[in-house]
Amino acid sequence: MKFVATTAVPAKIAQRAAKLRTDLDAHNYRYYVEDTPAVSDAEYDSLFRELEAIERDYPALATPDSPTQRVGGQPATEFDPVTHRVPMLSLNNAFADEEAEAFDRRVRATLGVERVDYAVEPKFDGLAVSLVYEQGHFTLGATRGDGYTGENVTANLRTVRAIPMRLPAAAPPLLEVRGEVLMLKRDFAALNAAQGSAGEKMFVNPRNAAAGALRQLDSTITASRRLAFFAYGVGAVDWGDVKPPATQDALLKLLTALRLPIASQRSVVRGLEGLLGYYRAIGSKRDNLPFQIDGVVYKVNQFEHQERLGFVSRAPRFALAHKFPAEELPTEVLAINVQVGRTGALTPVARLKPVFVGGVTVVSATLHNEDEVRRKDVRVGDTVIVRRAGDVIPEVVRVLPESRQPNAPQF
DNA sequence: AACAACTGTCAGCAGGCTTG
DNA sequence: CAAGCCTGCTGACAGTTGTT
Numbered sequence: 001m002k003f004v005a006t007t008a009v010p011a012k013i014a015q016r017a018a019k020l021r022t023d024l025d026a027h028n029y030r031y032y033v034e035d036t037p038a039v040s041d042a043e044y045d046s047l048f049r050e051l052e053a054i055e056r057d058y059p060a061l062a063t064p065d066s067p068t069q070r071v072g073g074q075p076a077t078e079f080d081p082v083t084h085r086v087p088m089l090s091l092n093n094a095f096a097d098e099e100a101e102a103f104d105r106r107v108r109a110t111l112g113v114e115r116v117d118y119a120v121e122p123k124f125d126g127l128a129v130s131l132v133y134e135q136g137h138f139t140l141g142a143t144r145g146d147g148y149t150g151e152n153v154t155a156n157l158r159t160v161r162a163i164p165m166r167l168p169a170a171a172p173p174l175l176e177v178r179g180e181v182l183m184l185k186r187d188f189a190a191l192n193a194a195q196g197s198a199g200e201k202m203f204v205n206p207r208n209a210a211a212g213a214l215r216q217l218d219s220t221i222t223a224s225r226r227l228a229f230f231a232y233g234v235g236a237v238d239w240g241d242v243k244p245p246a247t248q249d250a251l252l253k254l255l256t257a258l259r260l261p262i263a264s265q266r267s268v269v270r271g272l273e274g275l276l277g278y279y280r281a282i283g284s285k286r287d288n289l290p291f292q293i294d295g296v297v298y299k300v301n302q303f304e305h306q307e308r309l310g311f312v313s314r315a316p317r318f319a320l321a322h323k324f325p326a327e328e329l330p331t332e333v334l335a336i337n338v339q340v341g342r343t344g345a346l347t348p349v350a351r352l353k354p355v356f357v358g359g360v361t362v363v364s365a366t367l368h369n370e371d372e373v374r375r376k377d378v379r380v381g382d383t384v385i386v387r388r389a390g391d392v393i394p395e396v397v398r399v400l401p402e403s404r405q406p407n408a409p410q411f
Numbered sequence: 412a413a414c415a416a417c418t419g420t421c422a423g424c425a426g427g428c429t430t431g
Numbered sequence: 432c433a434a435g436c437c438t439g440c441t442g443a444c445a446g447t448t449g450t451t
Binding site: 211 | 427428429430431
């Protein structure tokens, strides 16, 4: 039998530990949420090590919510499946203004309202996750998966400094926060610089770097990758004594009060003019934002309106992702293959001279989209325009006529 | 009544990246 | 190098709504 001495902790030390914790949390918030870091990484590390030392000397002071507990533990062998209490659905997309107009028209028609208020926000280019807080404590973090079942990545998400381990006392007894994990542009650049000088593999874009970091079985690697997080909604909630918000705007204000990170670029606008105005405003700021986005999201602000609009298939009728135009670049067709699918479906695929477009290197593109180019129009040796937006599959958009070789072989 | 246009659902398929 | 993850498009079909 071993006795552990209940060492009395000097009040001064306990106060210092508490101060360090709130300071470290505040620095995290400034770095990831307000985008105005107050201290250098070195200063942060120094505070962090001081807290670690105190907790080592006085284990009674070590709490599971301490910033020092984020560093990650035992490597997992696999991720357990997590069934979402409320499915994590996707959004309908729009590229053209006319589609946004059609969205607004349909919403107004269904609601019988002249003008609709919309909560609007950037559409982050990251990975959707679910964070469950029970009695204010972060207890479960999961990926979106297929929308119904994701993976338990709690250990990895604990290392994300932008994610609070504990919410203020005013938090509802059960709160499932929905949001996006991503890597800030500056952290991506720093990571790749480090990977490069260490002779390690570089990452292609922040989104894939974030996705890879989140899927690490060893959470100590995740911890070194500096992921950010922004919340944009909730899933299952037991409000308890908290008055449930009536609008998306009020919900995000509530989450902000709970110290959850919310994108400062969000807004509330009125009518179609408001939507398109916001789309243009964010589009012009896009390059100066600290994170990558691939569009903006419109949500009908009133929850009562949202309920009346309901869902269609896997997407709500009260929300729309208005994406920025796809990047398009020319490249050369090296070959055309015909793939045979499992069911025997034949799909022509163009093998392309590699081109970096839309954040990835495209080497092949389907010729399946009859709207854009018919496959008989494309020949080996042609120069074609390849388009890729966000996560959309690369497409051959058109053939440059002047590139047509007179005797190019048909496939 | 006949037809067109649209809305919604589903299965199947697609590409790229990372991990193991 | 395969499997698993992410993502979203397409076409077939059915049902609904609108137009002539």
